[in-house]
Amino acid sequence: MEKKKAIFQLESKGRSLIFALSIVSIVAYLLLSFGHFGRIHNIAIEDFPLIFLMVIGGIPITFQIIIKMFKGDLGADALAVIAIITAAYLGSYLACSLIIFMLASGQVLENYALARASAVLRLLAQRMPSKAHLKQGSDIVDIEVSHINIGDVLVLYPHEICPVDSIVIEGHGGMDESYLTGEPYLVTKAPGVMALSGAINGESMLLLHAQRRPQDSRYAKIMKVMEESEQHRPHLRRLGDQLGALFAPFALIIAAATWYLSGDPLRFLSVLVIATPCPLLIAIPITLISAISLAAKTGIIIKDPLVLERLPTCRTAIFDKTGTLTYGQASLVDIFTFEGFDRDEILQLTASLERYSKHPLAKAILTAAEASNLSLFEATVVSEKPGHGLTGQIQNHKVHITHRKKLLQTHPQHANVLPHLKPGMECIILIDDQMAAVMQFRDTLRAEGHSFISHLKPIHHFEKVMVVSGDRPEEVEYLAKQLDIKETYSSQTPEQKLALVRAETVKAPTLFMGDGINDAPALTAATVGLAVGQHETVTAEAAGAVILENTLSKVDALLHISTCMRRIALQSALGGMLLSGLGMAFAAAGFIGPVAGALLQEVIDVLAILNALRLTWKTTLPIHIKNT
Template sequence: MASKTEAKQATPTWKSLETLIAGFAIAMITLHLVLRFGTSSAPTIVALPLWGVLVLGGIPLVWDLLLKMFRREFGSDLLAGISIVTSALLEEYLAGSLVVLMLSGGEALEAYAVRSASSVLRALSQRMPSVAHRKRGAEVEDIALDELAIDDIVAVFPHEICPIDGTVIEGHGVMDESYLTGEPYMMSKTPGSAVLSGAINGESALIIRAEKLAVDSRYAKIMEVMEASETQKPKMRRLADKLGAWYTPLAVAIGVAAWIATGNPVRFLAVMVVATPCPLLIGIPVAIIGSISLAARRAIIVRDPSSLEMADTCRTLIFDKTGTLTYGEPKLVQRICADQSRDQEILGIVGSLERFSKHPLAQAIVAAASEAKLAPHSVSEINEPPGQGLRGIVSGRNIEVTSRKKLLAQQPELLNQLPPQAGGLECVILVDDVYAATYQFRDTPRRDGASFIKHLGPRHSIRRTMMVSGDRESEVRYLAEQVGIEDVSFSQSPEQKLDIVNAETAKANSIFVGDGINDAPALMAATVGIAFGQNSDVTTEAADVVVLDSSLQKIDEFLHISRRMRRIALQSAIGGMALSIVGMMLAAAGYLSPVAGAICQEVIDVAAVLNALRVALPPKSMIDFEPSESEH
C-alpha cells in the first residue's frame, strides 16, 4: 500500500517540475531574444539565459531519460535527449532550449489535455452530495455519506442528487439519469424501481432502501475510473512504443546520413529537433484517457486501458450464458395442470403465496399472476425451510411448492402423473396434498441477442462466436438456437471454461463476456474480459471492462469506442510522424535550421493533441445493430 501511495505522490511532483521547467524555458528564451535583438550585449551575456535553460532544465530531463535507458526503456522520447545533448555540444543553445521547452511543455500540454478529456468526470465528482437524509421511523437525520449502511432507509428530496444506489419503497416521481447513462430521458420511479447514485430527483420526494455502500455505488465506480486514468499512463504507451520502435532508428538514420553527406553536424541536430516525437508521447495517451472518459459516461468502466487498444483486434467472442445472452431472470413459460380448467385458479393461489418467497422462481410466478390480473388471496402460516420448498395456507387450502425430485421421494406413485421433464427449471405444486400442476421456466433470451450476434462478423470482424456455460445441454442449445450461435459447450466447470478460453486465445485474440463468480478465471485469461457488473465483486475485479448496465448494446458501444480510439490515436501519431518525417527531410537538405525545426515541431504537436482530444466528444451514435422485427 505504501508503494502505491508513493507512486501517486511522485507523479504529480515530477509533473510540477516539468511545468516549472517549461515556464522557466519560456522566460529565458524570451530574455535571450530581447538581449539579442533589442540590445548590443556581448554574445556571452546573450547566451547566458539559454545556458540556464540547458543546465537547470535540460540536465534534469536528460537525467530522467538516462535512467530510463538503464532500465532498458528505450522509448521514442530518447530522440529529445539526443537533441538536447547535441545542441549543447554544437553550441546551438537556442535550438537546445526549444527542445527542452518542447519536452517539458509537452508534459504540461498533456496534463491540460487529460483534464479536458476528463472534464465530464470531474464535473460529476463535484456534484456528489456529502450527506444523506437517513430516515428512522418518523425522524430524518443528516449523516455523512460513508456512514450509510445497506438496508438503511434514505429520503431523497425534490431536485436533490441521489446519494446511494437503492430501490424505491415509497413515492412516485421521475429522475434524471443522463449524467450516468447518457440517455436524455426522465426515468419514472415507483416502489420497486432501482435508483442510481448521482441521478437528479424530480418534483416528488422518494424514500429508498440502500442496496450498496457508498464506496460500491455506481457513482463511486465512475470516480475510480477518473483516478485510475491519471495514474496508469505507462501502460497506455504500448501503441506508442510499437510505432517508436521503427520511428526512432529512422530519425537517427536520416540525421546521421545528413551529417555524413554534408559534413555538417548541425544538419544532424536539425533533424533530431524536428524528429522529437511529441505526437507519440502525448497524442496516444490523450486519446486513451479521453476514451476512458467517454466510456464512463456510457456506464462502461475501463479498468485496464490496454483493453481499449486490444478489443478491436479480437476475432473470437466467447459468452457465458446466464445473465449475458439472457436476462438472468427466469420466466414462467408453461403451466401444465392435472385439471387444465383450474389453471387460473391455481396460478392465483400460488402467485399469492410466492409473494412472500425469496426463491429465484417466485418473482416469475408473481409476474405471471399479475399479468393475468388475478386478485391476491389471503395467506397465512408460511413456511420456507432452506432447500425444502414453500408451504402455506392460502384461502384455507394447504399449498406446497416443491421439486420433482422431492415429491417423488415422498410419493413415487405420482411419477405417471407428472409431465416429461423439459429443459430449464421447474416446480411442482400440491393443493391439499394432491398433485395440481407443474410449472416450467426458462431464462429469457435478450431481445436483441440474435441481431447482436449476427452483426459481429460484418461490423466488428469477429470470426467466431461461442457460448460456454455450466448449464444443462438442453438449456444451452435452446438459447444458442434463439440467438444464432452454433459453437456451444455445456456443463462446463470454471476450470473447463478456463481451458477453453486459453485454447481459443492461443489461436486468436479473444473477448470473454460473463457475469458470475465462476467466470472470473475465464475473464482473466481472455485478451479482453468484459463483465456485467451487477452481481459479483469477484467478477468485476477479474475483468478488464465492467458494463454497469447489463446490456449487449453497451458491449457494442465499447467495441466502437475501442475502434474509434485506435483510429484517432493512429491519426494523431502517424499523421504527426509523417509531418515530422517531411520536416526531417527538409532539415537534412538544409531548408530548416535547428530553431526553425523546433518551431515546426511545436506546430505539429499542437495539431496532434487537438486531434486526439476529439475522442472524448461523443459521436451521434455508437450502436450499429437493431433488434429484428421478430425480437420486438
C-alpha cells in the same frame, strides 16, 4: 504511490515554469532584435535572454532526459538532448531555445490533454455528496457519507444525489440515472426498487434502505477508475516507448548522414529538431485515458487498460449463458390447462396466491398476470411449507401450487395425465384438489441477444462464437438455437471452463464474458475477460473490465470504444512519425532550418494531441444492436 504523484506534480510545475520562461525569453529576444544594442564579450545583447533560458531551463531538462536514458528509457527525448547540445555548441541560441520551448510546451500540452481526457472522472468525484440524512426514530441527522452502514435508513430530498446503493422503502418518484446508465429518461422509483448511488432524485422525497457501503456502491466503483488506471502501465504506452526507441536511432542515422554528405552541421541540427520529441509518446497515453473516461461515462469500469488494446484483436467470443446471454430470471412461457379450466382464470388465481410467496418463480407468474392485465384477489389461510408447495384459499377455491415430484408422491394416479417434462422449470396447479394446469418457465433470452450475436462477425470480426455453461444440455442447446450459435458446451465445471478457454486462447485471442463466481477462472485465462453486472465481487476482480449495466448493448459499446481507441492511437503515432519523417527529409535537403524545424515539429505535436483527444469529445457511439 503518493511519492510518485508528488514527484510527477513537481516535475509538471517545473516544466510549466520553464514553458513560461521560454515564452518570456523568446519574446524578449524578438523585441531586443529590433534595436541595435551592440555586443558584450562578443555576445549580442538580444541573445542574453536566450542564454538565460538555456541555463535556467535547458540544463534541468537535459539532466532529466539523461537520467531517463541511464534508466534504459531511450526514446525520442534522447534526440532533444543531442539537439540542445548541438545548437548551443553551434551558437544557434534561438534554435536551442525553441527546442526547450518545444519540450516544455509538449509537457504542458500533455498535462492539459490528460486533464481534459480525465474530466469525466474528476467530475464524478466532485459531484458526489459528502453528507447524508440518517433517519433515527423521528429525528433526521446529517452524517458523513463515509459513515453510512448497511441497513441504515436514509432520507433523500428532492434533487439530491443518492449517496449509496439503496432500496426505496417509502415514497414514489423518478430518478435521473443518465449519468450512470446513459438512459435519457427518469427511472420510476417505488418501494422495493433499487436506487443507484450517483443518481439524481426527482421532485419527491424518498426513504431509502442502504444496501451497500459507500465504498462498495456503484458510484464509488466508477470513481476508482482513475486510481486503477494510474497503477497500470498500459501496453500501448510501452508500444509507444518501443516505437520511440526505434525512431530515435533512425533519426540519428539520418541526421548523421546529412551532416556527413552535406558537411553542414546546421542541417544535422535541423533534422534532430524536427524529430524531437516524437508525438507518439504523448498521443498514445492521451488516447488511452480518453477511452477509459468514455468507458466510465458509458457505465464500464476498465480495471486493466490492456483490455482496450486487446479487444479489437480478439477473434473468439466465449459466453456464459445464465445472466449473460439471458436475464438469469425465470419467465412464464406456457400454461398447459386441463379440461374444464380457463387459462386466464388459472393465471389470476395462481398470481393472487404467489404474491405472498418468495419463491423464485413467483415473480415470473406475477409478471405474466400483470402483462395480461389481470386483477388479483385477496388470499386467506396461506401456507408455504418447505417441500410441500404453496396453498391458500381464494374466491372460495382451494389453490395448491406444487411440483411434479411431490405431486406424484401424494397423487401417483396423475402420472398418466401430466404432459411430458420439457426443458426448463415447471409448477403444477391444483384447484379444489383437481389437476388444473402445468406452468412452464424458462430463463429468458435478452431482448438484444440475437442482434448482438449476429453482428459480432460482420462488425467486430469475430470468427467463432461459443456458449460455455454449467447448465443442462437441453437448456444450452435451446438458447444456442435461438441465437444461431453452433458451438456449445454444457454441464461445464469451473475447471472445464478454464481448460476450454485456455485451449481456445492458444488458437486465437479470446473474449470471455460471464457473471458468476464459477466464471472467475475462465475470465483470468482469456485474452480479455469481461464481467457483466455487479453480482459477484470475485468475478469483477478477475475480469479486466466490468460492465455495470446488465445489458449486451454496453458490451457492444466497449467493443466500439476499444476499436476507436486503437485506430486513433495508431493514427496519432504513425501520422506523427510520418509527418516528422517528411520534415526530416526537407531539413536534410536544406529547405528547413533549425528554427523553422522547431516550429514545424510543434505543429506536428499539437495535431497529434488534438487527434488523440477525439475520443474525449465523442458523445455517441455506433449502434448496431437492437431489442427484438
